Amino acid sequence: MKRDRRNSRTFPWGRPAAAFVCLLIGASLLAAVLCGPAWAQQHGVSLFEQIGTQGSLIPAEDWIDQAIDWIALTFADFFDVVRSVINNINRGLLAALMRLPVWGISIGGKAVAIPILGLLMVPYLWWASTKWTGIYGFVSLWLIANLGLWEATMETLSLTLTAALIALAIGIPTGILSGKSDIVEAVVRPILDFMQTLPVFVYLIPAVILFGLGAAPGVVATVIFAIPPAVRLTSLGIRGVPKELVEAGEAFGCNYWQLLFKVQLPMARPSIMAGVNQTIMLSLSMVVIAALIGSGGLGGEVVRSIQRMLVGKGFVAGLAVVFIAIILDRATRSVGEKKM
């Protein structure tokens, strides 16, 4: 690389030649723009917009509409099952979170909320991160409770965890397969690229058509959005296991599963945990957006505030999202490097 650059410097005519070519291309473009319309009129070629718009040549929109309708009808039973599974997981998680009481004490006639979840969080965050993170976790949950956003926050949390759980349950095994096999990797990689670059709002709409209103479409859209890092980082972790260690496992007689569970997964754990962390963070950000199709929670508060121009309310709900995001991040960030 270095040598290449030096070579181009030693050719004294390299740069002037490039400049000349650029100039030539620039001049021809200019000529085409200036003289093009006149030339086109003379030769009977019209500009594209002069033909009029009776639909485009390739009506892909219609095809996709029809395809979605067909899928929704044909696999209605399947989507019903998926919806009820998602709803049940979400409801279960929410119920569990809401069962942890928020104590209230009265100080000077004012009710002060003390969330038990915040207290339970301290030792875990302390272990997973630092003492200060533990304290931070309690303070931020205390703030959320006393800002009157407890219920919305728990809804967001349970939606996030539901989506993250499903994304990981699909993503990690897929990542393992794609880490072990080049064929799977070759198939999965473009799908992941597609999922990651498609604008999220695009699949919010079909999700509603397929899964109806409520939590399910939001969770499904979130799962799609959050799966890629779980797959990619698991695959990366498995592929990154030193060859000699895999050979050691095989040389002592490991079978497929022993090699996976005793050598590859433990070695890939830091990478997989980084994937878990990213999946959870992406889930949270997407769950907030999914409020646009009615999945509620803090995102719902934000959407309602936008609709009614309630600046303060929207801002406070947004702040609660940030609090939760930091807690979730710290809770899962460095767990992968810890000895268990």
Added chain:
Amino acid sequence: MATIGVEHVYKVFGEDPEQAFPLMEQGKGKAEIQEETGLVVGVQDVSFRMESGALFVIMGLSGSGKSTLLRCINRLIDPTRGRVYLEFDGERIDVTSLNKSELREVREQKISMIFQHFALFPYRTVVDNVAFPLEIQGVDKATRREKGMEILKLVGLDAWAESYPPKLSGGMQQRVGLARALASEAELLLMDEPFSALDPLIRMHMQAELLNLRDRVRRTILFISHDLDEALKLGDRIAIMEAGRIVQLGTPEEIIVNPKTEYVANFVEHADATGVLTVTAVAKQVEVTKEPPKGLGISRMDPQPAAFAEGDGLVICLDADGKPIAAYQDEVAMDFKYVTDDLTTVGDETVLLAEHDTTLKELMRARLATSKNPVIALKEDGGLDGIITGQEILLGVLEKGRKEEAE
């Protein structure tokens, strides 16, 4: 005990390995074949059979195919052609024809392996690393631990049982690797340059430890090295590989004394031969006569000598079997001492006797401690072989025992 045998093993890397065989038959070399077809010949037509209980060393430069050959034996790499078999007290296992689960069983029970970069599992404690083969064998946890500790004691690392491998020095890590390989109780040990990643001093220490350990736990060991000194020190027999083929196979002394190709000679040139060459290789033959030399009063001798030999001012009297019974220098009778005797209180009037398997190194050390008198070299049956003076030792060191060339 167990042995390994390899018959006409080939390994060709690449898309269509069969393409390389006609070219090999035409006598084309590894580089030519790679240029023509893009295929890499890793191992070409290798055959050998180990002695049971032996330490067999495969030696060669980087890229000569040592690791590939080793991995063909437990089939971490499948050979393209050829046979690999193992023998255990008469039972013969054809490794190349095993199916997946049979192969797994052989790896679990019969062969274990030690790696150049140790290949320890960083997330397991030292004792759990050592017990890994037992875990795969399905041994229960308590037994596993007990056995692991026992073997750690053998390599002197029991105090480190609960540490994690990255905390240990290189030498210690490789001792854990050794312990792990011993834990499986497999009689065959494959070692792929186990000491190459270690500092020279620790390496010497580990070599000594391996020899020491080998006396205590009988194993058949296939050892890979790129260092001839290491090979000479450890090996009962050595195979030298060049570009995928074995170019010479023999005992350390055979290789030192008689390198078959220039490639081997190049290695030997830089090797330390004194620990390998024996007195047999350097002893100077002397003429044996029935006539007593002049001036030697043999009438007083008891028993009567049957023959005499003379060289470098030393007269040696032999009995009927050709064994030395006395020696005279300037008509003064000399004491006999063996090189292996205690030589701390030896005077000038001593002649050293060297048994046939005494190495030059031992001989030089003994001469340093005693006199500069010529040494009497003995044959395996105790008979006179020849005489060794400082000159023979020097020639041995410089010319690696190639006496004919030296004269």
